[in-house]
Each structure stands twice: as structure tokens, then as C-alpha cells.
Amino acid sequence: MRNPLSERIVDIPFSGIRKFFDIAAEMTDVISLGVGEPDFDTPWHIRDEGIYSLERGKTAYTSNAGLKELKIEIAKYLERRFQVSYDYNTEMMVTVGGSEAIDMAMRAMLDPGDEVLIPQPSYVSYVPCATLANGTPVIINLKEENEFRLTAEELEAAITPKTKLLVLPFPNNPTGAIMERKDLEAIAEVVKKHDLYVLSDEIYAELSYLEDHVTIASLPGMKERTVLINGFSKSYSMTGWRLGYACAPKIILEQMLKIHQYAIMCAPSTSQYAAVEAVRNGDHDVAAMREEYDGRRRYLMHRFQEMGLQCFEPYGAFYAFPSIQEFGITSDEFATRFLKEKKVVVVPGTAFGECGEGFLRISYAYSLDKLKVALDRMEEFVTELRAQKK
């Protein structure tokens, strides 16, 4: 019997996060700091618009690129929040989450042999998506001493004649790192000098605590070489609605639209109607959630400091990335033992790239009460590990 499977797919591993949830599923009284998903319900007025659209029978396909009304609102939002303007008609499409947009951008832009620069630690999908698109992923290892920001020097050092695309995943999952305007300006110079394109994943743009997020697309000469990806999951707590969008130069967007048209048809209409309300009237919800996360972030950092756990200050998303190098065990071993001995789920840094070794991803998308209990257990565990080491 012939092998029914594509070797290219078989060679792609499952995400490293799964194992911990499988162990946790067999245990009771487990507290998780493992999920990278907002713990708020979608604000009611947004849910209500979704329900209302169903009541009115708005259940048909929308146009492939998305509901015109929604795209107009997104264009206004991007202008208002990030000072970048897109023509809703030719430079924007609504997608099934940011994930679909990442996949399509890679497939629309890459040919076999094209190298894609992927800074790590970062979201688990970039490397497999590049591979699925027949591109060649090239990893740039980010460093803690640079607060896990991508520097122009690191970028320049990784460029070869085959380099075509740079993935810019900030604010970052899992490190919580951000890129400030000055950092992006330096990156933009290198990108222009080497005639590269950028896939800027800005799904956490609204969760930036140091200063307002800057999109690289707003810098001079960058809009024409950037695919901006964003979505509703994180900022409006709409993960299950599966709604995102991509903004890109017309020439790229047209090709992405072709893939979307054949593979997906269009994003769910209910989600799109709800999203119109979100982007039109949801600024105060976003601000309230950001403030709540920011408080939890401060609490988390304070507790790390109290237990003597080294962690650079994350200014974005809802993750912290503490170092566990002092204990002399791997991230995987730390996370496994922590789960088995103290019943707390955290994710080893290696799930987000090999350079994540020696770190853990802690999500603070959990209530303060839960964080408190989990961090009490972490303090006990860290104290025990230190005692064992002596």
C-alpha cells in the first residue's frame, strides 16, 4: 500500500505545548498559566451584534475580501490608532484569524529557495507556515540582553542573497518583548537596503504597556514592502470568532485573495458583523482590558522579584519569559516537574524555538486570584529547587 501522506507534512512536528495539557488533563486541582488566550468574555455589545445579525438572517457569504462596512471601519481604526492608511478596497482583506493571514502571506510571497527570516523565540506557526509555503525558514536567535528585541545588526547578519521576507512578531508571544519606534527605524533601513519584505504580525498591538504600538508600515518607504497582520482575538477577546485581517500592497493582496478565495471563500459573516461593532465602539473595552493586564503584569513581575527569579520586563502581549538557568535543568524538565509536583502548567521556552531553552512562558491572562495561588506554588517550587542544589 502506498504511503498516503506527504513527507513534507509528516516532517513538521506538533507544537511543544500539547504534552503539558495532556498531563494536566489527568490531574485535579491544576492551575494553568499556560494558555495564551484572553480570559475575558467578548464584550456583550459585540456579542449582541453577532446575535442581532443572526436574528436578521445575515447568514450568507460576504464578499471574498470581507464585508465592505467592516473594512471601512478597520481602515479608520488603523489610521486612528497607528497612523497608517490603507485603501479598504484594494489593500485589505478580512481573514479567518491572523493565522490564515500568516499562511496566505507566506504562500503568496514565497517560491522554493526563498529564505524567510524568523526571529525566535516567537509564535509557533511561522516556521511551519514558511515550510508549507515551500520557503526556507532561517532563524534569528533573539537575546535576553537586548530584551528579546530584534536589532538591525542581527538582521543584517542573517541576510543572504536568497532572503526575501522578514517576520516581525511584536509585541511578542512568548517573550512579551516590544519594538519601539527607534528599533523599527533601524530595522526599516536594513529592510530597504536589502530590498526585503516584512510580514508584521501585530495581533498584540493593543497590548503594549510602555508606549503606543508603532507599526513598521507607518515608517517612510515601508508600507509598500509590508504585509500588516492583525485581528480581533486578543484586543477584543474574540478568539473563538476566528477573525483577522491583512493589509498589504495591492500587488501582494491580490495574490493572497486568490488563495483565500479558493481555500476559504470568506470569513464567517456572523463574526464580521460582530467585528464591525467591536472596531466601531470597542475602544473603551480594549483600554479596560489593557489596564487589567497591566496590573497583573506588575503583580507578576513583583512576585518574580520577591522569589529572586530573573525576568526582563515584558512591555507587551500578556506573557512573561523568566529565566530558569540558575537551576541547571532544562525548561522541559522544569515545566514537567513543576506540573507534577506543584500542579501548575507553564510552557517551556523551547516550545517557541531552541533559543527559548532556559526560559518559561508564563501567561498572565488569568485572574489575580489564580495568579496568586500559582505564584505561591512557584515560590515553593523554586525554594525547593534551590535547596536541592546546595
Add this chain to the structure above:
Amino acid sequence: MREKILTFIEKNSRVDLKELAIVLGVDEATVANEMAAMEEEHIICGYHTLIDWEKTSIEKVNALIEVRVTPQRGRGFDSVAERIYNYPEVNAVYLISGGYDLLVTLEGKTLREVAQFVSDKLSTLDPVLSTKTNFILKKYKDHGTIIAEPEEDERMLVTL
């Protein structure tokens, strides 16, 4: 700063000061001083606990009473409102626009106790013209909180 403290303790008045200070990104003394000042100014009027009495064995009856009154010369509705709110069984008194003047919320052990309060004490006050008593059958939401079992965290395995 005040608004942030108030928003926070309105949801959870049990939060310890140190934790609140960390969450707000200020020092503990600042939070303590602000809270003391707001207590002094009667912005913070008390620290209450939201209880679902239906889950206990304690029997309670809650009523909302619509009261029409004659306002008093020089003191409007204030004097009659004061007469009413001084009864310990009265939980709240609001001056209301619309078809009646005062909304009185009341807590008693039994229906008879509430009825007795209305007929003996409230209705017999001189300025009171009429009363209409509504009993609360079930509380679904109170003080902005949904009175139901807290839902389990339903977030599932995702690699985000």
C-alpha cells in the same frame, strides 16, 4: 488614581493593600492614604459582601416598595426619606422620578414581617400617600455581579 482604586475595590473590597499597590504601580502608602481620604470624604461609604442567601439555610424575604409621599415644606422629600431610612430593616431608599416618589428596599425574615412593617410603620407615616409592595422572587444579578455558580475556565488546548 482614585478612580482606579474605586473601580478595583468595587469589585473586590477584600484585596490587600500591598497587592493593590503593586497592581496599580504605586507604593502602598499612597493607596492607604487615598483610601483613608476617600473614607473621610464619604466617597467610600462602606465595604460590603455580596451573599447569595438562597444557598444558605437562612430564610430572608426581600421587598421593593414603591412609596408615594407628600413632600414637606422646606425639606422636600428629605425628611420623610430620613424617617424611613432610619428603620433598621430598610436596606435602601431612593428618590425616583416617574409614577412614585421613593423606592424602599427592605429585608425581613418572613412575608408577615415585611407586611407588618409596611402596614404598621410605613403606611402610617403622615406624608405617605400610598405603598405598593413587590417581593423579590429570585436574584439573577446584584451589584453588577451575576448571582450564579462561577463558570469553569473553558479555554482549551491552543498553541498561541
